[in-house]
Amino acid sequence: MVTRRWHGTSTRGSAARIVTAIGAIFAIIEVVYILLVVLGANAGNAFVRFIASLAEPLALFFPGLFPIANPTLAVIVNYGLAAVFWLVVAGFIARLLR
Template sequence: MVTRRWHGTSTRGSAARIITGIGALFAIIEVVYILLVVLGANAGNAFVQFIKSLAEPLALFFPGLFPIANPTLNVLVNYGLAAVFWLVVASLVARLVR
């Protein structure tokens, strides 16, 4: 027996997967930056600077949202919120697309 799918459903499902993947990628960038800061990576290293250059614009309005005196905890909280934000927003947009 051959099962046929409506072409539009397959396309929407693919678009939803791409959106979810992009949100996950953005969240991963934020988490990698958090780990580099928390683990004390050399801030002068080219890889650390590259990840930072990606993470800062993706963090949107979250850096400085909660002013915390401890710089490590500040990055953990504010960039962690940004990572969660990207996962939630990508999930909601993917559901709308489906």
């Protein structure tokens, strides 16, 4: 007879997955904002304003970090750095939790 052992999910593993998911969501918000700016979305649209209202505080100190004359390139660089930041920080915290 074969006995099967139930391997439940550990609390630390679950916490690490939650942190990773939150970091990914934050990064996705930043990337969606970049795409909206690059593709020239209507800034008066409610969805664009909503994404901007989420992306701007999540960008932390990155907007204006590098003075770039081209506003579209500035958004790509600064908000792109913020997206990478959230992925790296979330990965680091998740690794600590495991």
